[in-house]
Amino acid sequence: MSRVAHPAGPRHGDVLPADHPPAAAVDLNALEPAIWPRGARRADGVLMLGDVDVRSLAEQFGTPLYVCDADDVRSRCREYIEAFGPDARVFYAAKAFCSRAMLRWVSAEGLGVDVCTGGELEVALSAGVPPDMITLHGNNKSLDELTRAVSAGVGHIVLDSFEEIARLAFVAEPRAADSASAWPRVLVRVTTGVEAHTHEFMATAHDDQKFGFSLASGAADEAVRRVLACPGLDFAGLHSHIGSQIFDTAGFEVAARRVLELAIRIREEHGVSISELDLGGGFGIAYTPEDDAPSVKELAQSLLTIVDRQCSSAGLPRPRLTVEPGRAIVGSSTVTLYTVGTIKDVDGLRTYVSVDGGMSDNIRTALYDASYSCSLASRASAEQPMLSRVVGKHCESGDIVVRHAWLPSDLAPGDLLAVPATGAYCRSLASNYNHVPRPAVVAVSDGTASVIVRRETVEDLLSLDVG
Numbered sequence: 001m002s003r004v005a006h007p008a009g010p011r012h013g014d015v016l017p018a019d020h021p022p023a024a025a026v027d028l029n030a031l032e033p034a035i036w037p038r039g040a041r042r043a044d045g046v047l048m049l050g051d052v053d054v055r056s057l058a059e060q061f062g063t064p065l066y067v068c069d070a071d072d073v074r075s076r077c078r079e080y081i082e083a084f085g086p087d088a089r090v091f092y093a094a095k096a097f098c099s100r101a102m103l104r105w106v107s108a109e110g111l112g113v114d115v116c117t118g119g120e121l122e123v124a125l126s127a128g129v130p131p132d133m134i135t136l137h138g139n140n141k142s143l144d145e146l147t148r149a150v151s152a153g154v155g156h157i158v159l160d161s162f163e164e165i166a167r168l169a170f171v172a173e174p175r176a177a178d179s180a181s182a183w184p185r186v187l188v189r190v191t192t193g194v195e196a197h198t199h200e201f202m203a204t205a206h207d208d209q210k211f212g213f214s215l216a217s218g219a220a221d222e223a224v225r226r227v228l229a230c231p232g233l234d235f236a237g238l239h240s241h242i243g244s245q246i247f248d249t250a251g252f253e254v255a256a257r258r259v260l261e262l263a264i265r266i267r268e269e270h271g272v273s274i275s276e277l278d279l280g281g282g283f284g285i286a287y288t289p290e291d292d293a294p295s296v297k298e299l300a301q302s303l304l305t306i307v308d309r310q311c312s313s314a315g316l317p318r319p320r321l322t323v324e325p326g327r328a329i330v331g332s333s334t335v336t337l338y339t340v341g342t343i344k345d346v347d348g349l350r351t352y353v354s355v356d357g358g359m360s361d362n363i364r365t366a367l368y369d370a371s372y373s374c375s376l377a378s379r380a381s382a383e384q385p386m387l388s389r390v391v392g393k394h395c396e397s398g399d400i401v402v403r404h405a406w407l408p409s410d411l412a413p414g415d416l417l418a419v420p421a422t423g424a425y426c427r428s429l430a431s432n433y434n435h436v437p438r439p440a441v442v443a444v445s446d447g448t449a450s451v452i453v454r455r456e457t458v459e460d461l462l463s464l465d466v467g
């Protein structure tokens with residue numbers, strides 16, 4: 001049955017964004033390269049990921065299902081390594097998606113790994129990431145986490161508060177007197193006051209937030225003073241992360257300038273030059289065809305030039321640059337497959353398409369007002385586009401997966417929908433809300449599929465509930 005198409009769009013309140021394509025401009029079967037994994041294509045109308053038919057993935061592993069194109073991830077790692085060159089380092093921000101397989105892939109491609117909790121640290125260590133290629137972040141690391149990081153020999157610990165400096169100094173104190181023990185190398189996280197042009201909850205360097213030491217208040221200068229006064233801590237340099245999903249390098253330019261001004265003061269006051277400068281991550285990706293993210297090459301050129309220029313104008317030796325991309329490595333690699341359950345036309349406004357997952361596997365739409373697109377994956381359709389909202393099965397009206405989507409008017413229960421660009425901050429932010437088990441993650445490559453994170457079961461959930 002073909003359903004009523006609503007090409008005019010919603011009539012009340014919730015209008016389509018101006019850059020949303022009109023129905024007439026939509027090719028329902030197209031796969032816009034910027035938002036789909038590099039290996040995505042259609043064969044006889046069916047979506048293929050890593051040369052695997054999505055219908056067989058759904059049949060074998062069930063839905064919802066995160067399908068990760070391993071070659072896509074690895075090719076993006078190589079692009080970053082090549083673009084930033086041998087004098088810089090690229091650390092994958094594991095918070096975007098943290099699993100042993102993923103960390104093995106990025107590590108094999110030469111990236112380090114940035115972790116921000118003891119849990120992520122354990123995944124990295126058990127994946128075999130060399131400890132000196134791990135950086136530990138976090139704004140409230142416990143004594144246990146710091147102790148574990150130091151004893152494992154992680155490459156860098158990024159200090160975020162005065163309490164933490166004292167805590168790490170306590171952990172490192174026995175090493176101060178022992179010439180055979182390496183001292184933990186530390187970076188001081190600086191809050192540069194840059195307002196990145198991104199969602200408020202993703203901007204992390206304006207002054208009114210929880211991360212880092214403020215430059216404006218002098219806290220950053222004081223943090224460096226304290227670190228340098230601690231026997232057992234090896235001060236390596238400075239860290240700044242200005243936010244996420246950033247398309248424009250202007251914010252990095254201002255942040256780098258401010259951080260390097262601090263580096264000049266450190267040299268003047270203490271006679272110490274920083275050897276490391278970590279500018280964090282935050283490089284934006286395309287979530288919908290309307291997003292226009294800069295290429296890795298452009299980004300790298302621009303950051304390397306910024307650091308070179310600022311250092312030479314300040315007369316500073318150039319520190320080693322590190323960047324920490326998360327979503328830019330995994331975001332576009334993964335597609336979430338859902339099965340359509342119900343389809344409801346609401347008073348000529350739009351069609352609500354309910355799928356078998358939702359805010360428990362992708363909270364970003366509800367949390368950040370993020371935009372996604374989606375496509376009918378299990379077959380092609382030549383029907384008219386109908387304005388749809390793809391919603392989940394949770395008991396919340398804000399349980400929206402794709403706010404505005406054009407889907408074919410012959411969509412039916414049992415069809416598979418694919419939501420691209422769900423590799424970052426979807427599985428890692430997934431929850432068991434409404435006691436919905438979290439989906440599996442399957443890696444596809446060269447026509448084969450393997451589970452890298454298994455699906456949770458109701459038994460898993462019940463086993464935590466000890467009565």
Ligand SMILES: Cc1ncc(COP(=O)(O)O)c(C=O)c1O
Nearest residue numbers: 093241244281282324325326327
């Ligand atoms: C310190 C730090 N580095 C890197 C990242 C990765 O950001 P993205 O995934 O946007 O590249 C984050 C994200 O929150 C972060 O806090």
